[in-house]
Amino acid sequence: MGVVEFEDVFVKYETYTGSVLALRGITFSLGEGETILVVGPSGSGKTTLLRVILGLVQPMHGTVRVFGMEPRDGKTGLEIRRRIGYLTQEGKMIPELTVWENIIFYAKGRGRKVDENRVRELARELNVEAVLNKHPNQLSGGELKRAELLMVLSDEPELLLLDEPTSMLDAENSKVVIDLLSTFKGSVPMIVTSHDPRLVEVSNRILEVTGGVVRKPEGTAPLSLKDGRPKEDDA
Numbered sequence: 001m002g003v004v005e006f007e008d009v010f011v012k013y014e015t016y017t018g019s020v021l022a023l024r025g026i027t028f029s030l031g032e033g034e035t036i037l038v039v040g041p042s043g044s045g046k047t048t049l050l051r052v053i054l055g056l057v058q059p060m061h062g063t064v065r066v067f068g069m070e071p072r073d074g075k076t077g078l079e080i081r082r083r084i085g086y087l088t089q090e091g092k093m094i095p096e097l098t099v100w101e102n103i104i105f106y107a108k109g110r111g112r113k114v115d116e117n118r119v120r121e122l123a124r125e126l127n128v129e130a131v132l133n134k135h136p137n138q139l140s141g142g143e144l145k146r147a148e149l150l151m152v153l154s155d156e157p158e159l160l161l162l163d164e165p166t167s168m169l170d171a172e173n174s175k176v177v178i179d180l181l182s183t184f185k186g187s188v189p190m191i192v193t194s195h196d197p198r199l200v201e202v203s204n205r206i207l208e209v210t211g212g213v214v215r216k217p218e219g220t221a222p223l224s225l226k227d228g229r230p231k232e233d234d235a
Helices: 046-053 075-082 099-109 116-125 141-153 171-184 197-202
Strands: 004-015 018-030 035-039 061-066 084-087 159-163 190-193 205-210
Touching: 004 046, 018 046, 035 046, 035 197, 046 061, 046 159, 046 190, 075 084, 084 141, 099 141, 116 141, 116 171, 141 159, 141 171, 171 190, 171 197, 190 197
Parallel strands: 035 190, 035 205, 084 159, 159 190
Antiparallel strands: 004 018, 004 061
């Protein structure tokens, strides 16, 4: 059994112009200690895939299992989310709190205590030790991204979901993040979405998503919709 398992998953969004199929028949699994790099153009469904794992988006069709459970609202969804470290593109630090206070608040919300030594060690590796007592609005975009990654890593999650972890970072700080993530490879399962080709270094395999569909290798038959599955005109 994989840490994450998708079987023929479809997700539909309602927009002001009508319904859109964001994911179309996605099937894959993530094994223990494995890292999958999810690539594809903006709007291809990469972030939606992560949100399905977290139980924040419910599929209209198909099966999803995370740690052997179905992610959904309620006790099961909360248990799953507490075991996952999720780095968003938008950020989730509370502006009124310092970085250090955000880390404490984040851990408390997950029913855990902060290991100060671990946090400071990770902060040194991410080169953000000097910003721990600053507020988020006092940080540069690159500092904020690395501080949020520090928060996500601080309580030793069992699964990492990282949405564009090197966005807004220069080459030097991107390397800092990639080098740190490399130390987790093989021990913590990860799903990483990115346009950054350097993140191939931390991945075991690549999942290419285009238009909500996993792109098949060249020379194979295209994905087709089966009887009983949503069709384009169902959207």
